[in-house]
Amino acid sequence: MGTRSLDQLIIGESAIIHSLDPESSSALKLMDLGFTPGQEVTVLSKALLQDPIAISLRGTIIAIRRREASCIRI
Amino acid sequence: MYKDLIETDHHIRKDELVVMLVGQPNTGKTTIFNALTHSHFSTVNYPGSTVDYSVGELRVSAGFKAQIVDTPGILSLTPHSPDEEVSVSSLFHHPEYGVPDVVVIMADATQLSRQIYLARQVRAAGFRCVMAVTMTDLLEKRGMKLDSGKLSILAGMPAIPVHGIRKQGLQELAEAIFKIYSSTPNPVIIRPDAGTIETVAEQYRVAGEIERSVIIPSGKQTLEEALRTVTPHPDETTLKLDKLLLHPVWGLVMFLVIMSGFFTAIFWLAAPLMDVVDLGFSALGTWAGSTLGTGWFSDFISGGLITGFGAVMVFVPQIMILFLLMTILEDSGYLARAAMLVDKPLAAIGLNGRSFVPLLSGFACAIPAIMAARTIPNTRERMLTILIIPLMSCSARLPVYALLLAFLIPADKPWLGGLVLTGLYLAGLISGAIVSALISKWTKQNEESSFILELPAYRFPQISIIFKNTLYKSWLYLRKAGATILVISILIWGLTYFPIPEHHDASSPSGHLQDSYAAQLGKVLEPVMQPMGFDWRVGVSLITAFAAREVFVSSLALTLNVTGDEETLQGSILSAMETSVNEKTGLPLFTTATILGLLFYFIIAMQCISTLAIARKETNGWKIPLLQLGVYTLVAYIGAVAIVQGLRLMGIA
Numbered sequence: 001m002g003t004r005s006l007d008q009l010i011i012g013e014s015a016i017i018h019s020l021d022p023e024s025s026s027a028l029k030l031m032d033l034g035f036t037p038g039q040e041v042t043v044l045s046k047a048l049l050q051d052p053i054a055i056s057l058r059g060t061i062i063a064i065r066r067r068e069a070s071c072i073r074i
Numbered sequence: 075m076y077k078d079l080i081e082t083d084h085h086i087r088k089d090e091l092v093v094m095l096v097g098q099p100n101t102g103k104t105t106i107f108n109a110l111t112h113s114h115f116s117t118v119n120y121p122g123s124t125v126d127y128s129v130g131e132l133r134v135s136a137g138f139k140a141q142i143v144d145t146p147g148i149l150s151l152t153p154h155s156p157d158e159e160v161s162v163s164s165l166f167h168h169p170e171y172g173v174p175d176v177v178v179i180m181a182d183a184t185q186l187s188r189q190i191y192l193a194r195q196v197r198a199a200g201f202r203c204v205m206a207v208t209m210t211d212l213l214e215k216r217g218m219k220l221d222s223g224k225l226s227i228l229a230g231m232p233a234i235p236v237h238g239i240r241k242q243g244l245q246e247l248a249e250a251i252f253k254i255y256s257s258t259p260n261p262v263i264i265r266p267d268a269g270t271i272e273t274v275a276e277q278y279r280v281a282g283e284i285e286r287s288v289i290i291p292s293g294k295q296t297l298e299e300a301l302r303t304v305t306p307h308p309d310e311t312t313l314k315l316d317k318l319l320l321h322p323v324w325g326l327v328m329f330l331v332i333m334s335g336f337f338t339a340i341f342w343l344a345a346p347l348m349d350v351v352d353l354g355f356s357a358l359g360t361w362a363g364s365t366l367g368t369g370w371f372s373d374f375i376s377g378g379l380i381t382g383f384g385a386v387m388v389f390v391p392q393i394m395i396l397f398l399l400m401t402i403l404e405d406s407g408y409l410a411r412a413a414m415l416v417d418k419p420l421a422a423i424g425l426n427g428r429s430f431v432p433l434l435s436g437f438a439c440a441i442p443a444i445m446a447a448r449t450i451p452n453t454r455e456r457m458l459t460i461l462i463i464p465l466m467s468c469s470a471r472l473p474v475y476a477l478l479l480a481f482l483i484p485a486d487k488p489w490l491g492g493l494v495l496t497g498l499y500l501a502g503l504i505s506g507a508i509v510s511a512l513i514s515k516w517t518k519q520n521e522e523s524s525f526i527l528e529l530p531a532y533r534f535p536q537i538s539i540i541f542k543n544t545l546y547k548s549w550l551y552l553r554k555a556g557a558t559i560l561v562i563s564i565l566i567w568g569l570t571y572f573p574i575p576e577h578h579d580a581s582s583p584s585g586h587l588q589d590s591y592a593a594q595l596g597k598v599l600e601p602v603m604q605p606m607g608f609d610w611r612v613g614v615s616l617i618t619a620f621a622a623r624e625v626f627v628s629s630l631a632l633t634l635n636v637t638g639d640e641e642t643l644q645g646s647i648l649s650a651m652e653t654s655v656n657e658k659t660g661l662p663l664f665t666t667a668t669i670l671g672l673l674f675y676f677i678i679a680m681q682c683i684s685t686l687a688i689a690r691k692e693t694n695g696w697k698i699p700l701l702q703l704g705v706y707t708l709v710a711y712i713g714a715v716a717i718v719q720g721l722r723l724m725g726i727a
Contacts, residue, residue: 022271025522031271032150033526034188036278044313045320052417052427052525054320059185059306061316061529063414063427068524 006041007053007069014042015074024071026064034058035072091140092171093132093251095206097180098192099147100530102208105238105539106180107144110134110248127164129171136248143171149188151195152268155451166199166265173263176251177201179231183213183220185306186289190281193229200263203231204250206243210235212309217292225288239536312407312531319411329415332408337499338492340396347391352642355384359643370574374567381636382563382628383556384643390552393469396438398544405535409434410527417525423507424514426450427525429459433506436466437499440685442547444692452523458513460689461698462506464680464706467499470623474676477627480644481651482669501677558684562621563628566592566614570632592633600658605715606675607668609657619681626676667721671714679710 009015017039020027034057035041042056051066097103111130132140146161153159167173177196181189197203210220225233232250236243269277285306307313319325359380366372403409409431417427428450435443443463450456467475475498483491569592595617596610603613615629627647630636634650636643654663680686680702689699721727 020271026524026526027271028152028268028274029154029524029526031274031278032152032154033528034191034278036275038279039282042307044308045316045325046322047320047415047418048322048326049418050322052414054316054414054529056308056313058188059182059308060188060531061308061312063410063417063525063527063529065417065525068526 005070006072007066009043018073021071026068091175093140093176094143094174095178101180101182103180109238134244134248138252157448177203179205181207183207183210187281187285200261202254205233206236219290221288228284343395344392352388356643378567394548397547401540401543402535407530407532410529423511426455436463440464441688444688458510465502465506467502473624473627562625566629566632607718623681665727667718671718675710675714680706
């Protein structure tokens with residue numbers, strides 16, 4: 001738990017969020033959107049060059065950059 | 075009954091309540107607003123695009139009066155971009171309505187935990203709250219039901235299921251608003267600080283718990299199945315469509331197909347409609363001229379008013395189709411996907427995926443486009459986006475391009491015209507990319523760049539809303555542009571018509587143009603115009619184009635002294651262009667070289683006073699608008715001169 005980050009998931013893979021890097025400037029915004037510890041997320045698709053990534057959570061889809069996904073530990 | 079309450083209850087001091095609708099983007103907030111107010115506002119499907127407020131009177135009769143205020147979508151009470159800051163701070167103190175008496179929180183039943191999270195924040199800040207739960211029909215389609223009674227208790231506010239289009243639950247909602255208003259004392263409102271990672275996690279944990287206990291799975295399911303279905307997921311159609319539209323390769327192909335379809339449709343759909351308008355104004359001008367007889371008044375009506383206005387009205391169909399297609403793309407949910415697909419390439423030139431919608435709007439009009447840039451959180455990315463928006467080929471350039479291309483390209487080759495027009499649009503886009511890339515190389519990025527965007531569920535665009543929205547936007551455009559154009563047309567007509575020489579021969583109206591005020595003014599500018607191959611007449615037209623680019627066409631019609639000989643107005647201008655000769659050099663005024671130079675000028679030059687005004691307002695300074703005016707216009711002029719002179723050296727007149 002907590003050894004991988006969200007950007008390492010492949011398309012279609014799901015995981016439970018372990019924690020967010022508190023140093024990241026986007027952490028609070030991501031949490032505001034529902035990326036909270038314990039929440040299940042699924043990677044739906046990735047744009048060209050694997051960036052940004054579309055993620056399904058809490059009934060909606062949110063696109064975030066790889067760099068933002070990398071601060072979410074799973 | 076409520077009337078009695080107004081008179082007796084000591085809480086009530088106002089005879090009209092202020093009710094604000096608050097919610098996350100895409101929760102159906104604007105649809106409910108329309109249903110409550112019977113008003114004519116738009117609903118769009120792109121997060122954060124409701125930049126302005128809409129206000130309307132409550133039209134659902136529940137025994138009290140209220141102003142309903144529709145606010146831009148917010149995720150939480152912690153703002154992350156300038157437009158969110160405006161939305162959040164005006165909830166606590168609206169510039170016009172102050173503190174709302176009641177806040178209605180919109181909640182999408184299919185993603186309840188995120189909605190409850192916001193609702194509880196608003197409740198904790200002290201507001202009197204009512205929750206309006208939308209999309210319960212979608213929940214039922216998936217075999218689940220909402221226990222709204224339990225939700226009311228757990229969320230600490232009445233929860234009313236509503237359906238804006240079917241007009242269900244509106245009466246109950248209105249009654250709940252009034253009940254909570256009249257049964258609770260005036261609250262003390264405190265704006266909360268931005269939470270910490272710990273507090274946000276805790277709030278979401280509670281919201282998730284409430285969600286799980288108020289959603290009832292269908293009876294047939296086992297407990298395990300129920301638990302799985304209760305975990306909300308996006309709808310199946312959206313997931314399937316995204317498999318294609320967000321595919322790393324096919325998604326990009328589809329993006330290009332949709333975008334080329336978008337621009338092709340604008341031109342092919344509009345052509346027949348434009349002919350109708352053109353013929354209509356031509357006939358009107360001829361009729362007015364013959365009915366009113368000779369004299370300055372008749373000339374003023376047929377030559378000044380009708381010709382000037384007609385030259386611009388011709389392009390209204392095209393502009394309407396552009397707005398229509400844009401609204402359809404927005405409302406269907408695709409625009410947010412497109413923003414995601416182009417984030418990486420845009421980031422490479424210092425922009426952001428969120429720059430996509432402002433830039434695309436720039437193809438209609440730079441003014442709403444610059445305002446739409448508010449949704450970009452990063453300051454430098456926002457400034458760069460605003461800076462290059464005027465390079466996107468706005469619809470005011472279309473009249474000019476259409477006229478110049480009609481001159482340049484034989485009528486039997488419409489495909490060539492389409493191709494060149496595409497080239498002109500791309501040229502604008504590419505020059506914007508170059509400007510942005512150069513400047514982002516030179517300046518330093520101070521804030522961290524981010525791209526976090528909700529992709530709303532796909533939906534079939536709602537026809538009535540699409541049409542209302544298109545008509546409304548077109549009307550606004552026409553009202554703004556129309557007044558300017560009318561004034562400028564009359565001014566130009568006057569400048570070209572007066573003074574009338576004493577020995578004036580009424581049978582030759584072109585006789586005195588040489589001596590008109592416009593000619594005198596234009597001749598001062600002539601040294602600047604000659605390197606571009608033009609004389610004072612094009613010079614005057616270019617000056618008037620600073621009011622709005624499309625004015626160039628009507629000015630040209632006036633300075634070339636176009637008479638309505640041909641069947642259509644454009645035909646008349648074209649035949650006048652063919653016979654015009656540069657008064658200084660004796661060479662033809664409009665040639666392949668000069669037209670190409672002029673086209674280049676129009677791609678780059680900053681020629682719109684309204685755009686400069688809005689750029690100053692939105693960037694809160696003169697730097698961006700002055701850069702746009704100085705650099706773009708200078709580059710446009712130098713480039714145009716280089717093209718004309720270069721082509722002439724190569725033997726192309």
